[in-house]
Amino acid sequence: MTMLFLISTIIFIISNLVMFLSFILSKKSFMDREKCSPFECGFDPMSMARIPFSLHFFLITMIFLIFDVEIALIFPIIPIFKKVNFLIWCKISLFFFIVLLLGLYHEWNQNMLNWTY
Numbered sequence: 001m002t003m004l005f006l007i008s009t010i011i012f013i014i015s016n017l018v019m020f021l022s023f024i025l026s027k028k029s030f031m032d033r034e035k036c037s038p039f040e041c042g043f044d045p046m047s048m049a050r051i052p053f054s055l056h057f058f059l060i061t062m063i064f065l066i067f068d069v070e071i072a073l074i075f076p077i078i079p080i081f082k083k084v085n086f087l088i089w090c091k092i093s094l095f096f097f098i099v100l101l102l103g104l105y106h107e108w109n110q111n112m113l114n115w116t117y
């Protein structure tokens with residue numbers, strides 16, 4: 001028990017020492033415009049924070065999220081290939097890709113893939 005206390009105390013001291021050194025040695029600028037503003041938010045909060053949010057930016061974000069989740073769902077299809085019957089694997093994969101392509105066609109048809117208007 002004392003050894004565990006000693007190790008945790010040493011870890012606590014080292015971590016606080018590193019944080020203190022980084023606090024002292026780092027260059028700080030509290031008025032730095034780029035560090036105070038959000039990254040890729042779609043508007044500039046330093047000028048007018050209450051301007052209307054761009055719906056186009058939101059839709060592009062949603063499309064990215066949808067396709068990102070679909071790619072994450074494709075990865076488990078590959079290891080399943082060895083565990084299930086080939087015909088079942090082909091049917092499941094074909095169904096998934098048909099749904100993916102239908103979603104892509106729908107977004108293309110609704111002009112959601114145009115980056116500029």
